[in-house]
Amino acid sequence: MPFVTASTQRGPYDVIIVGSGAGGGQTAYTLCMEGVRVLLLEAGREYSPAHETPMFQTPDMAPLGGSVTPDKNFGFYDATVDGGWEVPGEPYVTVPDRWGGHFTWWRARMLGGRTNHWGRISLRNGPYDFKPHSRDGLGFDWPITYEDVAPYYDKVEMLVGVYGGDESRENTPAGPGDTLLPPPPPLVSDHLFMQRAPKLGITVLPGRRAVLTRAQDHRTIPGKLHPGNPRAQRILAEAMRNRSACLWATPCGRGCAVGANYQSTTVHLPPALATGNLDIITHAMVYEVTLDKQGRATGVRFVDAATGRHEHASARIVVLGASACETARILLNSKSSLFPNGLANSSGLVGRYILDTVGSSVVGQIPLLESLPPLNENAAGGLQVYAPWWLYQEQLAHKVSFPRGYHIEYGGGKVVPSVYTFQGLEWLTGGSYGRKLKQDARRYYGSFVGFDGRGAMVPNENCYVELDPVVKDRFGIPAPRFHWQWGEYEQRQAAHMQETFGALIEAMGGRLQSPVVTDPVKAISPGGNMIHEVGGAIMGENARSSVTNRWSQTWDVPNLFVADGGVFAYNADKNPTLTIMALAWRMSDHILQRMRRREI
Amino acid sequence: MTDRRTTIKLIVAAAAGVPALRAGAAGMLVPGAAVPGELRHYVPLMSGYGPDPNLVKAYEKGAFWPLTLNPQQRQLTTVLADLIIPADEHSPSASAAGAVDFIDEWISAPYPQQRRDRLTVLNGFVWLDGAAQLRARQPFATLEEAQQHALCDRVCDASRAPADLQEPARFFALFRNLTVAAFYTTEAGRKDLHYLGNVPLKHFDGPPVELLRKLGLDQGFPSAGENE
Ligand SMILES: Cc1cc2nc3c(=O)[nH]c(=O)nc-3n(C[C@H](O)[C@H](O)[C@H](O)COP(=O)(O)OP(=O)(O)OC[C@H]3O[C@@H](n4cnc5c(N)ncnc54)[C@H](O)[C@@H]3O)c2cc1C
Numbered sequence: 146m147p148f149v150t151a152s153t154q155r156g157p158y159d160v161i162i163v164g165s166g167a168g169g170g171q172t173a174y175t176l177c178m179e180g181v182r183v184l185l186l187e188a189g190r191e192y193s194p195a196h197e198t199p200m201f202q203t204p205d206m207a208p209l210g211g212s213v214t215p216d217k218n219f220g221f222y223d224a225t226v227d228g229g230w231e232v233p234g235e236p237y238v239t240v241p242d243r244w245g246g247h248f249t250w251w252r253a254r255m256l257g258g259r260t261n262h263w264g265r266i267s268l269r270n271g272p273y274d275f276k277p278h279s280r281d282g283l284g285f286d287w288p289i290t291y292e293d294v295a296p297y298y299d300k301v302e303m304l305v306g307v308y309g310g311d312e313s314r315e316n317t318p319a320g321p322g323d324t325l326l327p328p329p330p331p332l333v334s335d336h337l338f339m340q341r342a343p344k345l346g347i348t349v350l351p352g353r354r355a356v357l358t359r360a361q362d363h364r365t366i367p368g369k370l371h372p373g374n375p376r377a378q379r380i381l382a383e384a385m386r387n388r389s390a391c392l393w394a395t396p397c398g399r400g401c402a403v404g405a406n407y408q409s410t411t412v413h414l415p416p417a418l419a420t421g422n423l424d425i426i427t428h429a430m431v432y433e434v435t436l437d438k439q440g441r442a443t444g445v446r447f448v449d450a451a452t453g454r455h456e457h458a459s460a461r462i463v464v465l466g467a468s469a470c471e472t473a474r475i476l477l478n479s480k481s482s483l484f485p486n487g488l489a490n491s492s493g494l495v496g497r498y499i500l501d502t503v504g505s506s507v508v509g510q511i512p513l514l515e516s517l518p519p520l521n522e523n524a525a526g527g528l529q530v531y532a533p534w535w536l537y538q539e540q541l542a543h544k545v546s547f548p549r550g551y552h553i554e555y556g557g558g559k560v561v562p563s564v565y566t567f568q569g570l571e572w573l574t575g576g577s578y579g580r581k582l583k584q585d586a587r588r589y590y591g592s593f594v595g596f597d598g599r600g601a602m603v604p605n606e607n608c609y610v611e612l613d614p615v616v617k618d619r620f621g622i623p624a625p626r627f628h629w630q631w632g633e634y635e636q637r638q639a640a641h642m643q644e645t646f647g648a649l650i651e652a653m654g655g656r657l658q659s660p661v662v663t664d665p666v667k668a669i670s671p672g673g674n675m676i677h678e679v680g681g682a683i684m685g686e687n688a689r690s691s692v693t694n695r696w697s698q699t700w701d702v703p704n705l706f707v708a709d710g711g712v713f714a715y716n717a718d719k720n721p722t723l724t725i726m727a728l729a730w731r732m733s734d735h736i737l738q739r740m741r742r743r744e745i
Numbered sequence: 746m747t748d749r750r751t752t753i754k755l756i757v758a759a760a761a762g763v764p765a766l767r768a769g770a771a772g773m774l775v776p777g778a779a780v781p782g783e784l785r786h787y788v789p790l791m792s793g794y795g796p797d798p799n800l801v802k803a804y805e806k807g808a809f810w811p812l813t814l815n816p817q818q819r820q821l822t823t824v825l826a827d828l829i830i831p832a833d834e835h836s837p838s839a840s841a842a843g844a845v846d847f848i849d850e851w852i853s854a855p856y857p858q859q860r861r862d863r864l865t866v867l868n869g870f871v872w873l874d875g876a877a878q879l880r881a882r883q884p885f886a887t888l889e890e891a892q893q894h895a896l897c898d899r900v901c902d903a904s905r906a907p908a909d910l911q912e913p914a915r916f917f918a919l920f921r922n923l924t925v926a927a928f929y930t931t932e933a934g935r936k937d938l939h940y941l942g943n944v945p946l947k948h949f950d951g952p953p954v955e956l957l958r959k960l961g962l963d964q965g966f967p968s969a970g971e972n973e
């Protein structure tokens with residue numbers, strides 16, 4: 146019985162993990178495969194991708210054609226349960242920035258967390274990304290290098306299955322050659338981008354996403370990932386056989402019933418459960434880490450969200466993976482006489498240096514792509530191609546007005562028509578209706594392309610989360626209060642995105658509905674909007690300047706670890722989740738070593 | 746302004762005329778207490794489908810909230826939707842594809858956007874029928890098609906509509922958006938567009954080389970080292 150309750154726990158446990166998303170899932174996987182007894186506490190409900198994913202449902206089967214509502218902020222079919230920009234009964238407070246912008250916080254309350262619906266874009270940080278301060282004097286260096294993390298990127302890519310090109314570019318590394326699956330072939334619109342972008346000095350590469358473009362190699366990968374552990378190899382081989390290759394058919398944001406993309410609930414938790422070493426309590430809202438007299442963690446307190454009862458669970462080691470801002474909230478809420486300012490907070494840095502990704506988008510209409518013959522362009526559900534940052538040397542020579550770069554996520558094609566596909570076509574059709582409108586729809590369908598800039602953020606003092614002194618959630622836990630302020634570098638970077646995308650659309654012979662936004666303040670998306678929030682328990686060289694050490698272990702409490710994006714000392718342009726998983730695996734290996742040496 | 750002081754209110758509950766809220770979701774708030782910042786607090790509506798609906802089920806229109814258009818309004822919706830998407834040699838009309846139920850469901854929904862759209866649509870109906878009465882002493886739905894076109898032509902493009910018709914033009918734009926949303930999310934609409942996806946494939950080969958060649962796009966990824 147792997148799903149237990151507060152009263153049916155089967156302790157003693159070696160490790161408690163809080164949260165079952167990318168960080169918590171990876172930690173549970175690595176530890177359980179090596180025989181560690183784990184109790185996983187998840188605030189949301191149990192969730193089964195195999196049974197709950199609306200794979201082939203069409204928009205007309207959903208209320209309001211599947212469109213966005215306050216109940217489902219990314220549309221009816223999005224695989225977010227009890228979440229979105231707001232979670233019922235779990236309020237937060239945002240303090241507006243100088244321009245009136247607000248931080249927004251996306252959450253899910255389900256087993257697997259946000260990995261059920263994430264975009265699955267999986268880019269490695271490069272060497273510069275771990276040592277940004279050394280390069281340009283801004284922000285912080287990580288206490289680790291690309292070389293420290295590279296073996297874990299290899300492992301995670303092999304475990305979860307990531308497609309991509311195996312060519313490395315400046316600060317855009319690929320693994321040793323056998324870790325990636327073949328990328329999907331580019332669509333017509335991708336070919337146009339590939340052809341025209343070089344005119345602007347931009348190189349287009351195959352995209353990288355956690356989607357199985359072919360079945361995983363269950364014969365050789367388990368041996369590479371778990372040498373000398375035949376049981377783990379057997380379990381993983383079985384789990385890999387249970388995942389099918391991509392069907393090239395359905396939107397990944399709904400999740401995947403056949404296990405062809407990465408969700409914690411598909412990839413991490415099933416093999417961890419199969420070891421018999423994992424127990425899970427769902428509806429378990431953790432609010433405090435408990436301590437003994439020596440200041441070592443003894444376990445956690447949580448509210449059973451179903452009954453409202455307050456419960457306790459204990460273990461030798463506690464790992465927080467509730468997502469960066471929630472982990473900071475739990476630490477800040479764990480006040481005691483030993484730690485009056487919150488746990489692991491002797492540096493005063495818990496909740497500080499929250500980072501998101503710089504985002505800015507432009508859509509263009511491309512005459513060359515009008516009236517194309519019928520094509521099936523579902524492909525693997527997104528990002529067949531992308532463009533890595535291309536001005537590293539120019540930045541080094543101070544020829545660019547901002548120090549850190551962005552990559553371009555690109556998309557087009559004849560995707561499944563939604564409620565939004567033909568909204569507001571007047572700028573192209575002159576307001577046609579009748580037979581002419583039907584002709585226009587045929588003509589313009591598939592002729593739109595979108596550019597999303599995803600850029601690095603330099604950490605700054607004005608972005609932090611603390612506990613609100615007044616507002617509490619429905620469990621009585623103090624709500625988080627966010628402060629946010631983009632720096633000028635980020636704003637200039639966003640304006641650069643807009644100008645670049647305008648130029649790219651022009652190079653593709655396309656047109657824009659309205660001019661690009663060149664005002665840096667307006668060009669940038671509000672903080673949190675990219676849903677790449679990390680930091681708040683940053684990793685560093687010493688206990689004064691950071692919350693965690695190079696092993697994601699808190700400086701103050703030796704048996705307390707952070708498995709989510711909280712440890713990020715810097716948020717490069719690369720989407721964070723692959724790195725969250727790589728660091729969680731690395732941390733778990735360290736925990737195993739220390740446990741075996743009986744040090745913790 | 747980081748020191749701005751805002752007063753917490755139970756915003757949702759205080760808003761007038763909002764349908765009942767789902768039980769058990771209210772946070773433990775102190776009404777009237779002052780904190781800097783804006784509260785993000787969400788309580789789902791009783792009459793909505795909530796934050797955890799069953800996703801694998803196919804829903805009839807009106808499954809979550811009752812449809813509310815009366816027979817005259819449904820007739821007008823039918824006529825106008827079919828003026829916007831008429832049957833042609835490729836596909837049926839909007840109403841034949843189910844657009845009337847879609848639009849009725851939309852403007853009957855409890856969410857704020859839909860409640861705003863409801864006002865726009867119902868006001869637009871009043872304007873349409875009023876304009877038809879002025880011209881021909883009958884409701885819009887029973888006008889000759891040419892007369893219907895003459896009226897629509899005045900409001901079909903807000904950028905060209907005169908100042909006194911801006912509001913009807915906004916209505917028409919919304920109604921057209923709803924009609925195309927309804928039509929192109931159905932089987933009939935997908936067929937009309939020759940949409941080919943949503944069927945499992947053994948492998949995905951990308952576009953035919955002949956098409957790429959015809960478009961002058963057949964050179965593939967730039968080879969390593971180029972543009973560096
Ligand atoms: C629409 C969308 C698209 C995205 N696309 C990408 C992408 O393409 N690439 C990318 O790299 N990233 C992407 N992300 C971000 C990605 O989802 C996150 O980086 C990732 O899920 C973070 O993993 P995590 O384990 O830290 O947190 P989560 O996945 O959020 O998991 C945290 C879990 O902890 C649980 N929890 C929270 N608080 C508590 C508590 N107090 N007690 C117990 N349990 C708790 C939550 O319910 C949740 O299940 C996207 C996100 C969204 C929403």
Ligand code: SF4
Pocket residue numbers: 356357390391392393394395396397398400401402403404405406524525526
């Ligand atoms: S496109 Fe492929 S990976 Fe994505 S949901 Fe569909 S089958 Fe799964």
